[in-house]
Amino acid sequence: MPAKVAIDRKVPPFSRPATGGRTWKLGDAAGSNLVLYFYPRDNTAGCTAEGAAFRDLHAKFAKAGTVIVGVSPDTIASHEKFKAKMDFPFELLADEDHAVANLFAVYKEKSMYGRKFMGIERSTFLIDGKGVLRQEWRKVRVPGHAETVLAAAKAL
16 A cells, blocks of 8 residues: 555556546646546536536636546446536545555544535645645535635746
């Protein structure tokens, strides 16, 4: 297991199955900033709103030299349907074994209605074109988040 990520340190290489029938690897974003956002589940209210916010600002992220990639433990089949339904212009990665979530320390114990379970803590990471983690947002609240990340990407 590679070391966990840290601000101002290079992110260890990783790859995951992605929408579009390919395998996406960290190196695919080399030379561009990367927004890597982790979300709990396809087709849920918060995750849909978050993805839609990134989708709606996609052109502005692209203008800022920034690639967006979403990650959740859902299957590729689920991701393909979610991406098509929401018309996302970016790829979604299937992290079914939580390897990338563990690398970024976002697979955590959560609690709902008194029941404890393991799940993804909604989090976003901004990685520069050299693969160095520059900023992170953990325990994300969706409203206004994509705009905050865009401002940070433009500042890189």
